[in-house]
Amino acid sequence: xxxxxxxxxxxxxxxxxxxxxxxxxxxxxxxxxxxxxxxxxxxxxxxxxxxxxxxxxxxxxxxxxxxxxxxxxxxxxxxxxxxxxxxxxxxxxxxxxxxxxxxxxxxxxxxxxxxxxxxxxxxxxxxxxxxxxxxxxxxxxxxxxxxxxxxxxxxxxxxxxxxxxxxxxxxxxxxxxxxxxxxxxxxxxxxxxxxxxxxxxxxxxxxxxxxxxxxxxxxxxxxxxxxxxxxxxxxxxxxxxxxxxxxxxxx
Amino acid sequence: xxxxxxxxxxxxxxxxxxxxxxxxxxxxxxxxxxxxxxxxxxxxxxxxxxxxxxxxxxxxxxxxxxxxxxxxxxxxxxxxxxxxxxxxxxxxxxxxxxxxxxxxxxxxxxxxxxxxxxxxxxxxxxxxxxxxxxxxxxxxxxxxxxxxxxxxxxxxxxxxxxxxxxxxxxxxxxxxxxxxxxxxxxxxxxxxxxxxxxxxxxxxxxxxxxxxxxxxxxxxxxxxxxxxxxxxxxxxxxxxxxxxxxxxxxxxxxxxxxxxxxxxxxxxxxxxxxxxxxxxxxxxxxxxxxxxxxxxxxxxxxxxxxxxxxxxxxxxxxxxxxxxxxxxxxxxxxxxxxxxxxxxxxxxxxxxxxxxxxxxxxxxxxxxxxxxxxxxxxxxxxxxxxxxxxxxxxxxxxxxxxxxxxxxxxxxxxxxxxxxxxxxxxxxxxxxxxxxxxxxxxxxxxxxxxxxxxxxxxxxxxxxxxxxxxxxxxxxxxxxxxxxxxxxxxxxxxxxxxxxxxxxxxxxx
Ligand SMILES: Nc1ncnc2c1ncn2[C@@H]1O[C@H](COP(=O)(O)OP(=O)(O)O)[C@@H](O)[C@H]1O
Ligand SMILES: [Mg+2]
Numbered sequence: 001x002x003x004x005x006x007x008x009x010x011x012x013x014x015x016x017x018x019x020x021x022x023x024x025x026x027x028x029x030x031x032x033x034x035x036x037x038x039x040x041x042x043x044x045x046x047x048x049x050x051x052x053x054x055x056x057x058x059x060x061x062x063x064x065x066x067x068x069x070x071x072x073x074x075x076x077x078x079x080x081x082x083x084x085x086x087x088x089x090x091x092x093x094x095x096x097x098x099x100x101x102x103x104x105x106x107x108x109x110x111x112x113x114x115x116x117x118x119x120x121x122x123x124x125x126x127x128x129x130x131x132x133x134x135x136x137x138x139x140x141x142x143x144x145x146x147x148x149x150x151x152x153x154x155x156x157x158x159x160x161x162x163x164x165x166x167x168x169x170x171x172x173x174x175x176x177x178x179x180x181x182x183x184x185x186x187x188x189x190x191x192x193x194x195x196x197x198x199x200x201x202x203x204x205x206x207x208x209x210x211x212x213x214x215x216x217x218x219x220x221x222x223x224x225x226x227x228x229x230x231x232x233x234x235x236x237x238x239x240x241x242x243x244x245x246x247x248x249x250x251x
Numbered sequence: 252x253x254x255x256x257x258x259x260x261x262x263x264x265x266x267x268x269x270x271x272x273x274x275x276x277x278x279x280x281x282x283x284x285x286x287x288x289x290x291x292x293x294x295x296x297x298x299x300x301x302x303x304x305x306x307x308x309x310x311x312x313x314x315x316x317x318x319x320x321x322x323x324x325x326x327x328x329x330x331x332x333x334x335x336x337x338x339x340x341x342x343x344x345x346x347x348x349x350x351x352x353x354x355x356x357x358x359x360x361x362x363x364x365x366x367x368x369x370x371x372x373x374x375x376x377x378x379x380x381x382x383x384x385x386x387x388x389x390x391x392x393x394x395x396x397x398x399x400x401x402x403x404x405x406x407x408x409x410x411x412x413x414x415x416x417x418x419x420x421x422x423x424x425x426x427x428x429x430x431x432x433x434x435x436x437x438x439x440x441x442x443x444x445x446x447x448x449x450x451x452x453x454x455x456x457x458x459x460x461x462x463x464x465x466x467x468x469x470x471x472x473x474x475x476x477x478x479x480x481x482x483x484x485x486x487x488x489x490x491x492x493x494x495x496x497x498x499x500x501x502x503x504x505x506x507x508x509x510x511x512x513x514x515x516x517x518x519x520x521x522x523x524x525x526x527x528x529x530x531x532x533x534x535x536x537x538x539x540x541x542x543x544x545x546x547x548x549x550x551x552x553x554x555x556x557x558x559x560x561x562x563x564x565x566x567x568x569x570x571x572x573x574x575x576x577x578x579x580x581x582x583x584x585x586x587x588x589x590x591x592x593x594x595x596x597x598x599x600x601x602x603x604x605x606x607x608x609x610x611x612x613x614x615x616x617x618x619x620x621x622x623x624x625x626x627x628x629x630x631x632x633x634x635x636x637x638x639x640x641x642x643x644x645x646x647x648x649x650x651x652x653x654x655x656x657x658x659x660x661x662x663x664x665x666x667x668x669x670x671x672x673x674x675x676x677x678x679x680x681x682x683x684x685x686x687x688x689x690x691x692x693x694x695x696x697x698x699x700x701x702x703x704x705x706x707x708x709x710x711x712x713x714x715x716x717x718x719x720x721x722x723x724x725x726x727x728x729x730x731x732x733x734x735x736x737x738x739x740x741x742x743x744x745x746x747x748x749x750x751x752x753x754x755x756x757x758x759x760x
Contacts, residue, residue: 005674053657087663102677102753111664115672144753157658164662 004029004199005168010049010059012042021223022054022059027042027201029167032194034210035203037220038246043203045221047170051090052083064167065091090160095173097153099145099160105132106141109160116164131159135189151182158189165172169193173201186215187213200214204212207250211235217241281751285325287316288346290334292710294422294717295446295529296502297352298329302532302718305551311442311502312350315369329655331478335401338362341471343621345704347478348470352440354403355467364475365467365509366482370504371512373460374404374443377437377454383434384403388414390396394435397425404438405731407462422447423717426454440464442504447720450530458568460508493520501525513700533719545728548715554685556732561657562628563694569633570693571686574640575675581641581668582648592641599638605699607631628700633755636693643685647678687744693738694699708732 003026012020019042027033035043048054050061054066055076060069066086068079099108109128113119119127132141135155141219145153154174161169171190175183187209190200210217210231217234218235219227219242227234227243238244277588281540289298289312294651298310300724303553320327330346337349340627341363355365376385385391392413398404417434425437430453437448438461448454468486470479476744489512499505500519503526510516536544580592599607608629612627651674659669698709712729 051661053661084663084665087661090661092661094654094661096654100655100658100673100677102680102751108427111672112659112664115661115668160662201255 002029002242003027004064005050005201006062006155007050008060008062010046010061011057012045012049013057014045014055019223020049020056023223023225023226025218025225027168027199029199030197031192031215032190032198032200032202032213034217035201035220036205036210036217036246037226038209041220042223043220044172047092047172047201047203050170051087051092052079053084053092055079060147061086088164088168089167091164091166091168092170093154093157093161093172093174095176097150097157097177098143099153099156101145104142104144104180105148105156107136108156109163109183112160113163128159128163130163134154135159135190136147136185149182150178151185154178154186155189158186158193162193168201171200173203173205175204175206200249207247219246221246265533270737282324284328284345285316285323285348286328288330288332288336288337288340288349289325289351291331291706291714292421293334293351296504296525298350298443298451299712300551300718303528303716305547311370311498311504311525312352314498315489315495316350316500318489318498319482319485321487330704331706333702336609336613336702336704338469340704341469343613343616344471345624347475348468350466350468351561352442352466353469355733356403356406359381360471363469363472364479365469366479366488367439368433368465368512369486369490370466370499371508372441372464372466372504374398374407374438374460374464374510375441375448375456376425376461376538377444377448378428378435378437378457379432380453380455382435382696386458388461390458390505391436391438395433395438395663397428397434399425401445402440403462403464408438411697421713421717423720426451431452433436441506442502445503445526446529450533453478455556463508473617481574490515491757498567500677535720541724545720545724548725548728551653551715552587552708552711552729552732555706555708556736558705559694559697559707560736561711562632562700562705563697565629566632566636567690567693569629570636570640570689573633573637574644575642577637578644579670583666596638596641599635604631604696605702606633607635608703616749624700624703624705627703628697628705632693632700639689640686643689644678646675647682650681651677665760676751680748683748683751684742687741690740690744694733694737694740 005027007026009023010020010025011018012024023046034035037043037101046055049056050063056070058070058072060067062068063086066082067084068082070076072080074229100111100167106125106128109131110121110124113124113127114121129138129141132138132231136157137152137155137159140148140152145156148156159240175186178186183206187206190202191213194200202214214231217229217231218225219234221242229239234243238247270736285397286592291299291308293299296311298308298312301307302308305496313329313539316327334344334351337351337353338359339636340346350369350559353359355368359365376391378385388411391411395415395417397417398408398417399422400420405418407417410416416474422443425439426447427436430435440752441460444456449456468482493515496505496513496515496517497520499509500521503523506518567652577592577596608628608631610613611631612622612624615622625721654664655673655677656669660666700707701710708729714724716725719725
């Protein structure tokens, strides 16, 4: 099978400090991949490079056949258009949910389809309602984000991303800002999506989830991928000492 | 949002028609116009609102113009302007000539062409009744003497040396300070003294005539030699055939000096009916009379209030629209646009609004851009307030977390769409209160447009209070009108704020 996500030699620096030092990996359609690693190692930056929120310095990202490539020291100008095209297939969920506070839940979900794709209001509303029901928010559609719990907001954010019918979903620590008791309701939505065949990349500190739900795990440290392993293997028999040291805390 | 937009739209569309200038078409067979400029604020007896009927503009200069225009085959049309701007108004083409007590001095002649004098007069010393008489300029040495700013008399008093000269914008302020003991004497043009000091029991005339003042009709320098020649010959005729004598008699302005200058030794040719009417209409009255007078002001103040609101609303619309553009340039425009917007904002905020207004109206014609006073006023106020609005809106935009923009971009919106649907609506809520405050300020600052010939509320206050010698009651009335004008906008803003902030506070669902 053709990989749906193909990343080759991504480099990214902030203020001359290299953050990503040549990251490469591939993901097949339908896989759920957990991206783990110590804080500050560049996980968020990598995720943001995948959908062009961060402009890469050099390297190549290809998602669903749309390739964004940059040679070293070439202006980033033309990348903006390609990034926009690439994002058509990519949804993203943030640690802090980032729902639009001036819109109700259903308006949050309807906005992008109407604005970006020109979907009619009725159609967008019907789809939004369906998606919100699916993430368990059928009763809350007319609430404003501020009147929802963190777990509800994050599920709403997932529904909002799904409304654009992405092929790949990116999650940046989707449960880190949540009360422990509501973490599972968000993870359950992701598991459900996995069953439906969605390709998902999840930056997470939930090792239990990484172990139980992922198809495989990517371990990063200091801007490099150290190990890509089967989920059981990495926990039972990590190859690299750095992986071992990192996982030690969770075992 | 849409409802708000609709209300705003209605507000604007209801205001626009009122801006249309009266059509100045000349029906076939009708006489061509002769537009003459003057300052209603210059007061009696020159060109002023009839205290008995504020809808009418009267004065001895109005009478002269009517006769003059008739003899030259024109239809006279009066155009009001600020006194200090009368000559610049010639250059901008606001009117064809100025007749408003402009003295024929070398300084004035450098700026405009002048006709032969239509009236020759002098400075009249006025003191408090009962004070020791003062005979001449020499007797004024060491005394506090009030006169009008930039008048020929100011020059004469200063040239005499050792006189403590105090200058004013309004003649009635000179006399009221004289009565209050803030001045020892005043010297102003004889016609002013006749109308504002002579009827007053607390004041009296004293001494010899001071200097010689010649009033002439001013035309744009070098522009209308033929018209000037025609005016001169018509004026000569009027002076010779007694027409001028009759007009001046009606206004109680014929003097020994005029008799000598014209060689017309005849005594009174007409009763001073216009003078008597003025004195009667402006006499201090009872409370009831005063109230009736205020009632008579109301229509005039009403129209002035409409003008104030029109100018303010149009200016604010411009300020908000352009302010948003500037703020977007500053926050999202990249280095170049940010820089340009910053320079604009600093330049506007660093210079007085009055200068911007004068520059746009009187300065731009120099480079071929001649604007209608309304347009110039709205432009100046709008462009000025835009700079302040821009900084408001910039703060509003910056108050919206970056994450909001990123979330929108991640949903495949463009930057423009993200701004329009996500960032700006949230920022709008934050900036409603400061914008409302600015509108209230603008409502007040709109009074500045009186310097470019627009008559609004403050100008009307000035006109009414100088006509009736009553800053107090008229001031309370006009102050109340300003307060009332601001109220609906404060209400509208509160409503808008509530409307926009739905969902932005907890437990409002
Ligand atoms: N916009 C930025 N500007 C400068 N430095 C940044 C920026 N974003 C991230 N960094 C730095 O890059 C490093 C990696 O950050 P990040 O990708 O957020 O790590 P992680 O998500 O793995 O915790 C950190 O040292 C962080 O301070
Ligand atoms: Mg992170």
